[in-house]
Amino acid sequence: MDDVVKSLSKRLTPAADKPVDRPTREEAEAAVRTLIRWAGDDPEREGLHETPKRVAKAFKELYSGYKDDPHEVLNKVFKEVEGYDDIVLVRDIPFYSHCEHHMVPFHGMAHIGYYPVKGVVGLSKLARLVEVYARRLQTQETMTAQIATALEQALEPRGVAVMIEAEHMCMSMRGVQKAGAVTLTSQFTGVFKNDPTEQARFLTLVRHGKV
Known part of the structure; x- marks a missing residue:
């Protein structure tokens, strides 16, 4: 696991899943x-x-994501994949979340790719993982890193690539009021981080067929 991901794991996981004393x-x-x-x-x-x-x-x-454990979402790994070791990519996963600064919605699409080593998870689990983190008070940057970290911990793949594109209502409805502005964040680990051609391949596959 990359040193960056290890540090993210230590910082992000407790913050995301720390229990709180809920009011009635x-x-x-x-x-x-x-x-x-x-x-x-x-x-x-x-x-x-x-x-x-x-x-x-x-x-x-x-905010149902607070009661969900991302590790349980990814706990079933399928090892019988007939030697498949190329990229697995699920793109255009829609999500709705809320900015932790103003509690105003932001929404968009998540794209996730990884190179399996020990096996793969069900494709729906990637979408479910996005939901776990989206249904919390969030920043887009943190959510991007959390998804990548969870996949690294669960699968120990050769690399993970996560990209999120979102429109933030705190920019569209209030403040500068710039409707339609899109924020893009990405997190790369392993081969995606170390090899620019792998990043380019991921981005090409995400953009394939798009204007």
């Missing part, structure tokens, strides 16, 4: 009522009376 649902709903008043509205009026309950329920879905 009643406390969460009370907090929503406070925010509604802070926004300038009356949480007791008809249209907003049930909103705190709905928001608390929505939070359980939007």
Whole structure:
């Protein structure tokens, strides 16, 4: 495993999966009522009376990644692949997440590739891994590194390549208000990090058929 990935593993994994002392649902709903008043509205009026309950329920879905273990997602490795050792790539994995700075959504596509050594995981597991990390308060940079680190730890492949393209509503809806601006982040390990031609191959495969 690359030294960079090892350091990322030490830094990112505890931060992502550290348990917290959660408030009760009643406390969460009370907090929503406070925010509604802070926004300038009356949480007791008809249209907003049930909103705190709905928001608390929505939070359980939007941030369900905190209860999921990325290592369990990748715990099943298929070793009987008839000697296949070329790149495995899943591109255009859609995701929705929330910026940890403003709790405003960002969304886009994730692309993941790796060179197997000991075996492969089910293709749906790569999409599931993206969901685990996306459904948390995140930064795009951290999410990119977390996905790469999880794959390195689980598969010990010859290399991992992760690229994420996303639009951030904190830029589109507020602040500079530049709708349509896309942020791109990438993380390369192993052969992808050490061989520029492998990076180019990954990027070509990701962009194949795209304008």
